[in-house]
Amino acid sequence: MTTGATAAGFPEEQVRARARNGTAEAFPPAAGYGRAMFGAVPDPAAGPVDDLDAARLVPPVFMPRRLEKLIDLGREPEHTDVDLSTVVGGFRSALPVFLSAFGSTELGSRELGVAASTQAGQLGVPMVIGENMVPVHGFGGSPILARIEAYLDAVADGLGGVVVQQSTEDADSEVWNLVHSSPAAAPLLETGRLAFELKIGQGAKPGLGGMTVLDAAEATRLADRFSMHDVFGSGERLRCATPGTFTEEIVRQQIRFMRNNFPRAKVWVKFHPGRDIARAAEVAWAAGADSVTVDGAEGGTGWAPTAFLRHVGLPLAECLRRIGPPSGCLLVTGRMWEGSRVVRGLALGATAAGLGRAALLAVAEDPRAGLVRLAECLALEARLLISALGKYTATDLDPEDLWWPGTPAVERVPV
Amino acid sequence: MSHESPLAPLGEHLAARSTAAAMRVQQEALQAARDHLRAQGFQELLPPLIGPVTDPGGRGAKALDVDFYGHRYKLMTSAILYKQASLRGFGKLFYIAPNVRVEPAETAGTGRHLVEFHQIDVEVAGATRADAMALAEGLLTHVVDHMWRAVPDVLRELGRDRESFTELLAGPFDRITHTEAVERLVSVGHPQNPDGEIDWEGEEMLSHKAERPFFVTGYPKGSRGFYDREDPDRPGELRNFDLIAHGGFGELVSGSEREADYATIVTRMRESGENPAKYKWYLDTARDGIPASAGFGMGVERLVRFLTGLDALWQVSAYPKLPGVATP
Numbered sequence: 129m130t131t132g133a134t135a136a137g138f139p140e141e142q143v144r145a146r147a148r149n150g151t152a153e154a155f156p157p158a159a160g161y162g163r164a165m166f167g168a169v170p171d172p173a174a175g176p177v178d179d180l181d182a183a184r185l186v187p188p189v190f191m192p193r194r195l196e197k198l199i200d201l202g203r204e205p206e207h208t209d210v211d212l213s214t215v216v217g218g219f220r221s222a223l224p225v226f227l228s229a230f231g232s233t234e235l236g237s238r239e240l241g242v243a244a245s246t247q248a249g250q251l252g253v254p255m256v257i258g259e260n261m262v263p264v265h266g267f268g269g270s271p272i273l274a275r276i277e278a279y280l281d282a283v284a285d286g287l288g289g290v291v292v293q294q295s296t297e298d299a300d301s302e303v304w305n306l307v308h309s310s311p312a313a314a315p316l317l318e319t320g321r322l323a324f325e326l327k328i329g330q331g332a333k334p335g336l337g338g339m340t341v342l343d344a345a346e347a348t349r350l351a352d353r354f355s356m357h358d359v360f361g362s363g364e365r366l367r368c369a370t371p372g373t374f375t376e377e378i379v380r381q382q383i384r385f386m387r388n389n390f391p392r393a394k395v396w397v398k399f400h401p402g403r404d405i406a407r408a409a410e411v412a413w414a415a416g417a418d419s420v421t422v423d424g425a426e427g428g429t430g431w432a433p434t435a436f437l438r439h440v441g442l443p444l445a446e447c448l449r450r451i452g453p454p455s456g457c458l459l460v461t462g463r464m465w466e467g468s469r470v471v472r473g474l475a476l477g478a479t480a481a482g483l484g485r486a487a488l489l490a491v492a493e494d495p496r497a498g499l500v501r502l503a504e505c506l507a508l509e510a511r512l513l514i515s516a517l518g519k520y521t522a523t524d525l526d527p528e529d530l531w532w533p534g535t536p537a538v539e540r541v542p543v
Numbered sequence: 544m545s546h547e548s549p550l551a552p553l554g555e556h557l558a559a560r561s562t563a564a565a566m567r568v569q570q571e572a573l574q575a576a577r578d579h580l581r582a583q584g585f586q587e588l589l590p591p592l593i594g595p596v597t598d599p600g601g602r603g604a605k606a607l608d609v610d611f612y613g614h615r616y617k618l619m620t621s622a623i624l625y626k627q628a629s630l631r632g633f634g635k636l637f638y639i640a641p642n643v644r645v646e647p648a649e650t651a652g653t654g655r656h657l658v659e660f661h662q663i664d665v666e667v668a669g670a671t672r673a674d675a676m677a678l679a680e681g682l683l684t685h686v687v688d689h690m691w692r693a694v695p696d697v698l699r700e701l702g703r704d705r706e707s708f709t710e711l712l713a714g715p716f717d718r719i720t721h722t723e724a725v726e727r728l729v730s731v732g733h734p735q736n737p738d739g740e741i742d743w744e745g746e747e748m749l750s751h752k753a754e755r756p757f758f759v760t761g762y763p764k765g766s767r768g769f770y771d772r773e774d775p776d777r778p779g780e781l782r783n784f785d786l787i788a789h790g791g792f793g794e795l796v797s798g799s800e801r802e803a804d805y806a807t808i809v810t811r812m813r814e815s816g817e818n819p820a821k822y823k824w825y826l827d828t829a830r831d832g833i834p835a836s837a838g839f840g841m842g843v844e845r846l847v848r849f850l851t852g853l854d855a856l857w858q859v860s861a862y863p864k865l866p867g868v869a870t871p
Contacts, residue, residue: 296818305605309647326816373813381814384765388739389601416738 151359154433158360161341161431178426178463179445183472183530191518207515212507214522216480217419217457218394219289219321222252223507224474224522227499228461228482229258229293229325229398238271243491245275247499249282256396256482259295259327260338260369263353267306276312289321291396295338296372297353308390322393323418326382328374328408329400331423331462333432334441337369340431376411383415394418401425401442401462406450413456420454421482422447424462448476465502467509475525548868550857557861564697565859568690569847573639575689576663576841579682586633590622590640590664596822598623598768599815602740605645618643621840623770624825626666627801630834634668639843648867653743654855655793657844658864665798666838672782672800675837676758679786679796680716682841683756687711690850701851707790710755716786717757724749724759740766746793753789760784769811771799786839792849798839805829 134140146153197205214224227248230241248255261270276290290313294303304324307313316322329335347356347365356365379397386395397412398421399405409420424444442450444462451458460478464470465486473481483490483503490498514522517529556562577587595614597606598621606617622640629636640662650656663682667674687708690698695705719727725735728745735745741759749757761780764773771781783799802808808829812819819826847859857863864870 294816299816300818300821302605305603308603309605309645375810375813378810378813381765382816384738384763385601385815387736388766389603391736391739391742 150361152361154359154435155366155431156434156437158341158362158364178424178443179532180424180443180448180469180472180476181463183445183532185468185471185475185513185517185529186531187516187529188518193520193524194518197520205515205520207508207511209520210511210514211521212510214479215457216254217289217291217323217396217459219254219323220252220287221254221480222287223503224478224480224510225251225464225470225503225506226253226291226459226480226482227255227487228484229256229327230484230488240488240491240495241271242274242278243495244487244499245278246282247491247497247503248487249279249288250500251503252284252287253480253503254289254291254323255279256291256293256325259293259298260340261298262301262303262306263297264350267301267303267310272303272307273310273312276307276316280312280315286319289323289394290316291323291325291394293325293327293398295327296370300353304386304390304393308393317392320392320394323396324386324390324393325396325398325421326379326386326417327398328379329371329398329402329423331401331425331441331444333436334400334402334425335371336432336436337371339369340367341365342367376407379408379411380415383412383417387416396421396459398423401444401447403442405442405447406452409451409458410455413454417456419457419459419479421459421461422451423482424460426462444473445476448473448478451477453477465506467506467513470506471510471513471522471525472530474522475527475529477527479522548865548870549855550863550865550868550870553862553871556863561701561853561858562861564701565847565851565853566861567694567697568701568850569843569859571690571693572686572846572850573663573843575686575693576682577639578689579685580637580663580665583635583678585635585637585665588629588633588636588638590638591619591625592641593618594625595824596624597621598770599817600644601767603647607643607645620644621662622664623768623840624822626664626838627770627803627833627836628825628828630666630668630836631828631832634834636666638662638664640664640840646866650743651866651868655743655845655848656866657856657860658866659860659862660845660856661843662840663843663846664838664840666801666836668834668836670800670837672760672784672798672837675798675800675839676718676760676784676786679784679798679839679841680714680756683786683795683846684712684714686846687850698850701853703850703852707852711789714755716755717753719757719759720761721759721763721780722761738763738765743793746787747791750787750789750793751791753787756786756788756795758784758786764811764814767797767799769808769815769817770801772802773807773811782837784839786841788845788849790849790852792845794842795845795849796839796841798837800837801833801835803829803833803835 212223214221216226257272257275292307342365344363354367359366395417396419397417399408401424412420425441454477457479458477459480460473461482464481464483470481487499490502593609593616597617597619600620606620609616619642621642643659646656725737728735733745762783764779771783774780774782785794786796788795809819844856844859848856853859
């Protein structure tokens with residue numbers, strides 16, 4: 129029932145929608161769950177999506193590094209001379225990218241996840257397998273083993289690695305232990321290509337745990353493992369995993385526990401874009417983490433309340449500014465899909481960038497080769513951009529390669 | 544996964560002369576331990592076998608799940624949580640407790656791991672680490688002394704020599720800190736993580752160098768369970784200890800002062816990556832008040848291996864189960 133009341137200039141429609149639908153309006157439409165991906169909602173009128181996209185890559189005129197490369201090669205360098213191979217969280221990687229976790233969202237967990245695993249293996253880049261799959265599917269029924277096998281079938285010796293996340297609910301199911309003792313993972317462990325990732329947060333909903341939408345039957349089945357909430361006013365339920373409680377000491381000791389209990393596995397840590405991200409990253413590296421991933425507020429394939437998608441968390445560029453020159457391997461995720469954003473992230477200190485939504489879309493477009501083609505295109509762009517900056521390895525990039533509109537020019541030095 | 548087994552078929556193993564000798568030694572050792580503890584006022588309890596949670600353990604060892612009327616229960620990896628709770632009624636208690644730990648398959652060859660094993664599990668309300676160490680030292684000394692009185696011929700037939708125990712019986716046992724143990728190993732070119740457990744190989748090296756058993760104290764947080772008390776004067780260090788046998792036989796005992804403060808236990812659970820909600824019954828008990836305590840677990844099979852001098856733990860178990868090896 130609508131009355132004649134109006135409120136010009138006020139978000140009247142949204143208020144009316146909440147008046148009709150209540151808590152369901154705190155979320156994107158539940159009908160899109162499992163097909164749509166989320167992450168920050170850009171405002172098309174606001175120009176660039178975020179500060180990292182606002183930055184321009186600015187090649188200099190004088191390029192002493194190009195001269196070094198010229199001397200090394202004995203000929204003029206080309207973009208094909210850019211070496212993109214790097215070490216990502218203790219793993220050799222053919223490109224400065226890795227496959228991000230998709231989580232237990234319906235979209236990320238099944239055939240597409242296996243297709244993405246095969247292609248990540250073909251590319252020779254590390255792959256992260258997301259949280260909350262074992263409590264949902266059981267270990268045998270979860271896609272973890274199928275994804276590891278698909279990856280191992282495709283990856284070249286000595287390249288890449290597989291990283292398995294564990295949330296608080298996963299810890300109850302002892303996911304790391306299950307993976308660690310699984311014959312399927314033995315080839316990874318024996319070749320130093322297995323890592324476990326302590327997931328502390330995610331960009332799409334900093335401060336919250338994983339969320340998915342379940343139908344009534346599934347909600348009943350999982351009620352003893354997760355909390356379920358009737359927010360949609362329908363039979364569907366919002367399944368919430370807890371975010372877990374962390375202090376400096378908890379992070380430090382959990383990392384030490386991982387190193388103590390699984391000495392042959394690498395330790396990765398993933399943070400949401402918290403305002404204390406610089407301190408958090410320092411604590412993780414000092415405790416022995418092989419890599420720290422920062423998921424910018426732009427990140428996330430998963431389900432999140434719209435208030436979080438729009439208004440919560442630091443943008444990636446601000447996280448990288450706060451961290452400054454990293455004292456360990458730093459990985460970035462959030463809206464990564466093409467070369468220039470990746471290169472800008474590398475210039476701000478990252479070693480590699482994670483492909484999440486882009487990878488899922490790419491394998492959805494072509495399950496056989498979509499991700500490989502996407503990465504090839506990204507790699508070509510990265511080589512062109514890095515060579516244009518007069519550099520020939522990704523590690524040579526630095527913040528000097530970036531300029532933000534409004535930044536004053538550095539003082540001129542007399543010739 | 545099933546690895547190639549070094550074990551003889553069970554029937555042959557049970558009929559072997561060395562198994563009979565080991566069981567004779569085990570029986571005497573258990574009797575001696577019971578006598579010693581009971582003489583000091585300890586109450587023996589029979590331990591629980593399953594529960595909603597168990598000791599979370601470490602080093603990649605898993606607990607086995609049991610379907611308990613639709614609830615996921617665990618077989619006890621150790622009954623430490625029950626020991627602490629029992630202090631409310633029994634100030635000095637012990638179990639001879641069977642435990643099951645699904646150890647990583649690669650530990651099958653250490654000679655020191657069995658999936659099914661037993662512990663002489665001791666806890667004392669109001670005790671300090673020093674009290675627990677003294678108790679462990681007294682217990683081991685008493686058992687060794689008893690063995691040489693009760694079954695000297697059995698020990699000699701197994702190739703044991705009383706001389707190997709002279710230093711032990713003379714006491715006192717040596718003590719080094721975890722930091723010193725790490726430094727010793729690093730100084731001989733064996734790298735160690737200062738924030739973690741001493742690895743099996745490192746522990747064996749230290750054990751070989753010793754003339755009598757010795758204590759290692761103050762393991763770092765991050766290497767042991769949430770129930771080992773953190774040293775308030777030395778943050779990051781636990782008020783715990785291991786007792787390592789000489790002659791390469793390695794760890795016989797792990798013990799500690801226990802954490803009894805509810806809020807600290809919850810925090811320590813998070814630090815070890817545990818979900819406190821899982822431990823509801825234990826935390827409810829802790830909230831009501833668990834007495835401060837110290838205690839230890841002495842591995843029965845490890846003790847018998849040390850007494851008999853046999854090479855591997857499976858030789859001193861009647862029904863051995865090696866990690867990764869599917870046997871009856």
